[in-house]
Amino acid sequence: MTKEELKDKVLNLSQGMLTYSDSGVFDLMFEVKPENLTKAAVLLRDHEELRFDFMNNITGVDTGEHFEVVYSLASLSNKTRLDFKVVLPYEGAKLESLCEVWKAANWHEREIWELYGIDFTGHPNLTRFLLPDDWDQGHPMRKDWDAPDFVRMPEL
């Protein structure tokens, strides 16, 4: 399946849940509204022509204007790959957990919860993960968070 065919297929099957985004440089990138996340994920995993059964990665991104959560998926049987992302505002950033869809999502979501402060509803275990148990200094991967002795490198 070529990229164009896959793009058309996803756009047709999702009936507007997934929209194409041109920010992906190499693989296809789609955008999903937060309220459609679980439905879109289940469609991508279970539809027999898509079969995205393998979750590669989830990345939290702080763009400086808002949060983005980028999901990378692959299909082992069709040998295809795509990404989709959800855009979230800083205030009350909240998403449905996809642990039930792909078990691999569990740890990735826990990490994003801890480092960005994005809440995942329905996640079984949102507890301290990479940071020390007694950590109380906020969410370090946010752009407005700097370590106390931090020196910003000058722009070249």
Place this chain on the structure above:
Amino acid sequence: MAELRTEEFQVNMGPHHPSTHGVCRLVLTMDGEKVVAVEPVIGYLHRAIEKICENRTYPQCSPMMDRFEYVTAMSSDYVYALAVEKLAQLEVPERAEYLRVIMLELNRIASHLIFWGVTAMDIGAYTPFLYGLREREDIIDLFEMTCGQRLTYNYIRIGGVSRDIPKEFEPKCRAFIKKLRGKFSDYEGLLNENPIWLARTKGIGVLTPETAISYGASGPVLRASGIDYDLRRDDPYSIYDKFDFAIPTQKTGDCYDRFIQRLDEMKESLKIIEQALDGLPEGEIKAKVKPKFKPPEGEVYSRIESARGEMGAYVRSDGTTKPVRVKLRGSSYNHLALVPEICTDVLIADLVAIFATLDIIMPEVDR
């Protein structure tokens, strides 16, 4: 006779336990010698590589990648370079791609040799550890000859490789291939049919294909569970589509299969290195990359088949000299998440075997 009362208790395994390959703490709920539940506690090796990368230019991030996964540092160098090259749509000279493949495959063998030795040592056989490290030493010498480093190579850079191989490299590499081929019968003779080894690994820690896929297991772990999937063939990067090699798979997905899987993979890697040495073209080894390197705006997730499985890098650019976000995905991360699933109702000694054959290393988990 009065019935014996038993009670579950908790044991901390690690963070400083020799079989956790780094610093990982496993909180075990035990019933006698049976493990009832496992909870991995991670973060002891968290060095905030991803945060540091946001304050550095693209070429300055490369040396950080060696620290991400130091057992196959070539792979982690490469996965970052690949992501940035995709972002900037850089053309990499052909000679550089050949050199990269040679180094990646040598590094895969080095990693599998460590796996082979260390797994055996964890389960109680000491000799393979010495044999494995002896052969690995030759590979490390080849790397040192090429880039001056024995562990954190920083050899694969954005746009190519840091320097060309010296003249002595090729004959030494070919001699090593010949030598290692001759050693496989020794390796197989040591453990493959040893009754104690079979009792410790056969049928232990079975990973079904469904669980493996759902948890995002990849690489040798996935293939040992019978799924024929290898990124070098199924999503080819670099110049892997030019080489002829087989993808070995196993059937049951127990500890023994994961162990045999890696022995089989080493033989295929030797084939790739031989073909790459035969076809090595002359020419440039690095594309021109300015110090003020600015890839255009965009985001990319690149993935490669490292020795442990799928290694990925998500890189996002806003058109300046520094990345907005670098996220590294290590296969050990997903494999460690699997441990609580497949380590219920096993003996504590089997837990060590399962942990060892998943080939988890901690820097890749904590980053």
